[in-house]
Amino acid sequence: MLLGLAAAAPAPPGPWFGPIHGKTPTSLDGGQVLHTLALRALLRTDKPILLDVSEAPRRPKTATTALWMPLPHQDIPGSIWIPGAGLGAIPPTLALFLAQRLATLTHGHANAPIVVYCHPHCWMSWNAARRLVWLGYQRVYWDPDGIEGWEKAGLTLATVSPSEPSTK
Amino acid sequence: MKRLLVAAAALMLAAAIAPRAQATETAADRAARWTALHDALFPKQSLGDGSAILTLHAPTRAEDASLVPVSIDVAPDAHVKALWLIIDNNPSPMAAHLTFGPAGDPSLVGLRVRVDQYTNMHAVAEMPDGHLVAITRFIKAAGGCSAPAGASVAEAMRGIGDMKLHVLHLAARGGGADTLELLIRHPNFNGMQMDQVTRLYTPARYINAVDVRSGTTLVFHMVSDISLATDPAITFRMRPAGTDAISVVAHDTSNAIFSHQFDLAGQGS
Numbered sequence: 001m002l003l004g005l006a007a008a009a010p011a012p013p014g015p016w017f018g019p020i021h022g023k024t025p026t027s028l029d030g031g032q033v034l035h036t037l038a039l040r041a042l043l044r045t046d047k048p049i050l051l052d053v054s055e056a057p058r059r060p061k062t063a064t065t066a067l068w069m070p071l072p073h074q075d076i077p078g079s080i081w082i083p084g085a086g087l088g089a090i091p092p093t094l095a096l097f098l099a100q101r102l103a104t105l106t107h108g109h110a111n112a113p114i115v116v117y118c119h120p121h122c123w124m125s126w127n128a129a130r131r132l133v134w135l136g137y138q139r140v141y142w143d144p145d146g147i148e149g150w151e152k153a154g155l156t157l158a159t160v161s162p163s164e165p166s167t168k
Numbered sequence: 169m170k171r172l173l174v175a176a177a178a179l180m181l182a183a184a185i186a187p188r189a190q191a192t193e194t195a196a197d198r199a200a201r202w203t204a205l206h207d208a209l210f211p212k213q214s215l216g217d218g219s220a221i222l223t224l225h226a227p228t229r230a231e232d233a234s235l236v237p238v239s240i241d242v243a244p245d246a247h248v249k250a251l252w253l254i255i256d257n258n259p260s261p262m263a264a265h266l267t268f269g270p271a272g273d274p275s276l277v278g279l280r281v282r283v284d285q286y287t288n289m290h291a292v293a294e295m296p297d298g299h300l301v302a303i304t305r306f307i308k309a310a311g312g313c314s315a316p317a318g319a320s321v322a323e324a325m326r327g328i329g330d331m332k333l334h335v336l337h338l339a340a341r342g343g344g345a346d347t348l349e350l351l352i353r354h355p356n357f358n359g360m361q362m363d364q365v366t367r368l369y370t371p372a373r374y375i376n377a378v379d380v381r382s383g384t385t386l387v388f389h390m391v392s393d394i395s396l397a398t399d400p401a402i403t404f405r406m407r408p409a410g411t412d413a414i415s416v417v418a419h420d421t422s423n424a425i426f427s428h429q430f431d432l433a434g435q436g437s
Contacts, residue, residue, distance in 0.1 A: 057259035057284075060359040060372030063421035067208055070259035071201070112252045 008108075015130065016123040024126050024144055030133035032149035037148040039076075039115060039141070048059035048113035048141065050066045050079035051103050052087035053128040055118075056162055074157035076117070076150050080105065085131070086124025095164040098128075099135055100101075110136050116144035193257075198288050201256050202304070205290075209254065209262060210300060218301030221246040224291045230283060230309035234362065235397045239278035240291045248274045254393050257287035260358075263395035269386025269406040271409045273345040278403030281395050282358070285310035321370055324355035324398075329426030333417055336403070337430040338432070340400050345405040350380065352401075352418055352426065358394035374402050383411035408432070 011025040027033060042048055057070040075081060084090060085098045094121065094147040106112035114137055116129040143149070151157060191200075206215060223241040230236040235290040242248055250267040263281050268274045274293075283394060286309070292302045330353040337347035352375060359372030374394050387406040406414075412432040419425055 020323075058360050058369065059259070060394060060421075063372055063374070063376070065260040066265075066391070067205075068260055069205065069208060071257055161170040 015088040017126045018123070019052060020087070020123050024123055025118035028126065028133070028140070028142045030127050031129050031142055033137050033140055034115060034141040034143050036143065036153045036155075038138065039117075039143050039145075039150075040153070040155070041116070042113065043078075045053070046113045048115045048139075049102070050148070051085075051114060051116045051128065051132075052076065052079040052081040052160070053116060053118050053124045054081065054083060054122075054147065055087075055124065058084035066096045072159045073162070074159050077148050077156065077158035079158075079160060080157055083162050083164065085150075086118060086122075086126070088123075088127060093165045095131075096161075098131070101163060102132065102135065102137070106137070111138045113139040113141065115141040115143055117146040119146045120144065120148050122146065193286065198256065198306075202288065202290065202347050202421075205254060205256060205338040209252070210292070213300055216299060216301040218291065218293055221248070221301065222291050222293055222303045224289060224305045226305055226307045228287060228308060230307060232284045233309040236281050236307070237278065237311055237434050238281055238289065242275050242277075242293060244275045246274075247296050248293040249296060251277055252290075252292040253277075253279060253281070254292065255281060255283060255287055256290065258282070258284050260347065262393055264393070265391045266388050266404075268388050268416055269381075271382040271385040271387045273405035273407050274348065274388075275324050275345065276403060276405050278349070278401070280397040280401045282397055283307065283395075284307075306359045315359065321355075321366075321401040324357070324370075327353045328355070329353065329418070329424065331415075331418075331426065331428040331430075332395055333414065333428075333430045335432065339407075342367070345407050346432070347403065347405050348414075350378075350402045350404070350416060351399060352378070352416075353399055354402060354418075354420065354426075356394070356396055356398050373388050373420060373422050375418055375420050378402065379417045380406070381403065382406055382409040383413050383415075385409035387414075 009023040009025040011029060052075040052142065059068050072128055073081060082098055084094055116125045118125040125142055125146060129140050132140045217326060226236060226238045238253065251264045252265045254261050255263050261401055264279055266277055288304050288306050290302050290304050292300055294300055319361060332351040332433040334349040336349055339346050354375050356374040357370045357372050361370050363370050372394060375392055378390040388404060414430040417425060417427045
């Protein structure tokens, strides 16, 4: 559906550092591509960990906006949302947090299924999925349809709070 | 699970994204959002129906969510004191608040704004007796998960504060209002753009106040926020106060002040 809109982008050897929104590859080295309906089936059979890496709105730190009231974030029910985990480069604290959360969620099993997603035409989920492959996970799925794909299929979303490294 | 390749990621830093969100908002969700915004922005004030005097123009489906042209028409005899433009679903919804001076003519205000996702927009007007009226319009715009790839900060900052004033319409001598468009060169960084060179988020820096005067008489004072697009453009009307001189003073959140003088006599139309 989405792939018909544009030709695929070639997969970079490392993370993608370019514009986050754009054509993405059609494959994931070391993992599998999974579209909405296949994800739904996998949820029934394998109960994968769902990892949403959509970005969160960033409140300006250098000035006070007139009114800061971001909408609650909604994604696929049961997901863990780690904003920023799909950027081309991530801070050490976030990289460590991501690794530790996954170690907890998978109980240290490298073959636990994990589905990574964000939005269509968005490199963040691709980057994060690759990051999990590099961490050694053996069943990494990338859902390029993301939140909007889930929604378009008539499935319900749930409001979620971000999981982030604690700021001391 | 032992192969934590944290180090590879650790050396690198953040890229940039704008928020993006759900499109299955129901009418009830939108109404609840507006109730929350109403309480935050206009506490304990009732908002009447503004459809008799206000019209909000915006594309139904915007081509570029980072640059959506919006204009508010106000019935010429309404003499509103102030106008607000509110983009409900933006994280910082209050886009602009204009108060009009003696040389102001509030019958038209045009702005270019950023829209993060499908949203209602509201125009709110303060009537001469102080009561508020509002209208709403739904627009479809979504920039995807990312702010447009920014230029380098140095490039974006080039010419900051430069201004142009375009004459769109000059009224006949002795009557009517002039229609003008003010362009201010300013990156209006919203804190969500990435510097393509350093790959760091560029700190927010945006125009937060603009005063336009005809001679020394106030045309309007605008308070604005991160929802205004890069290079703010403001279309407005004024009734010249017996002079061709127009002065503009703009402030940004880094306490920079940009001021320009224009001479309408030299502008032609």
